[in-house]
Amino acid sequence: MTAVTTADAPADIIDDHAKARVLVQALPHMQRYDDATIVVKYGGHAMGDEQVARDFAQDIVLLEQSGVNPVVVHGGGPQIGAMLAKLNIKSEFAAGLRITDKATVEIVEMVLAGSINKSLVGFINEAGGTALGLSGKDGNMVVATKVTRSVRDPDSNIEKVVDLGFVGEPAHVDTTVLDQILGRDLIPVLAPVATGKDGGTFNVNADTFAGAIAGALNAKRLLLLTDVPGVLDADKNLIKELTISQARALIADGTISGGMIPKVETCIYALEQGVEGVVILDGKVPHAVLLELLTDHGAGTLITR
Numbered sequence: 001m002t003a004v005t006t007a008d009a010p011a012d013i014i015d016d017h018a019k020a021r022v023l024v025q026a027l028p029h030m031q032r033y034d035d036a037t038i039v040v041k042y043g044g045h046a047m048g049d050e051q052v053a054r055d056f057a058q059d060i061v062l063l064e065q066s067g068v069n070p071v072v073v074h075g076g077g078p079q080i081g082a083m084l085a086k087l088n089i090k091s092e093f094a095a096g097l098r099i100t101d102k103a104t105v106e107i108v109e110m111v112l113a114g115s116i117n118k119s120l121v122g123f124i125n126e127a128g129g130t131a132l133g134l135s136g137k138d139g140n141m142v143v144a145t146k147v148t149r150s151v152r153d154p155d156s157n158i159e160k161v162v163d164l165g166f167v168g169e170p171a172h173v174d175t176t177v178l179d180q181i182l183g184r185d186l187i188p189v190l191a192p193v194a195t196g197k198d199g200g201t202f203n204v205n206a207d208t209f210a211g212a213i214a215g216a217l218n219a220k221r222l223l224l225l226t227d228v229p230g231v232l233d234a235d236k237n238l239i240k241e242l243t244i245s246q247a248r249a250l251i252a253d254g255t256i257s258g259g260m261i262p263k264v265e266t267c268i269y270a271l272e273q274g275v276e277g278v279v280i281l282d283g284k285v286p287h288a289v290l291l292e293l294l295t296d297h298g299a300g301t302l303i304t305r
Ligand SMILES: Nc1ncnc2c1ncn2[C@@H]1O[C@H](COP(=O)(O)OP(=O)(O)O)[C@@H](O)[C@H]1O
Pocket: 043, 044, 045, 046, 075, 077, 207, 225, 226, 227, 228, 230, 231, 232, 233, 255, 256, 257, 258, 259, 260, 261, 263
């Protein structure tokens, strides 16, 4: 009998061996996350490319099939902006949050809980999963209170309190509905719209919403999918791991700025609520979720306590 060496094995057999090695590499990761709840926030910027959105949906279904309980929270900032522009409604941000008047909150709910939520549900169903689209209003899941922020006026250099209108911050998360869904082969897909004590509607930043959900569910991981590889240092190199205190130092010295500040603050909040690890990663990379969770290399910045 002649032994077949790698040198004379046909290319498709070598290819199959490489595939098998990748699958075996995933095994300890699947075991680590077996039955664990993982909250994945899919940002509006990462959603632009339809094929990447389909890849994302496949990743979520594969996680569900391998014993993980994924919870998807989506954003939609750019899509809300586009719809407001189409309707000639002016939109401004203060401290990274959209100033949301009555007309705006109706569009925000329509875009987030309507078109974006249902298209993600469609992609997950198409990939063979069973997705359930909900907003924070359903089952009183997320009750928010009104937010105000002070912003420094660049001309006078005086701090001014800005009324953000119908912008809320989660005050209470009721996990009753999610507890019924998780562990039953159903994938919740959540729009970051919350209810007020009086039943009104609040627009909530999607990162903040995902952090509150991850904290309330005591999730093992929170993944925040954005449009950069993760937290970058002053030379724009990816930082693979950070502790809470290192993250705070990078905010204080200005290395972390703009939209990354609320994102990292959400990570710190979730960790303090008991989430084991939070990862910020590039959602535009195809299959970013699988690469992060099921390979040895990880993909973005892991923040731990
Ligand atoms: N240190 C940093 N590392 C990475 N991104 C940073 C950093 N500081 C500021 N940013 C900015 O934060 C942005 C991500 O925040 P944001 O635009 O709010 O994301 P999303 O829309 O996905 O929620 C990046 O595109 C980048 O411009």
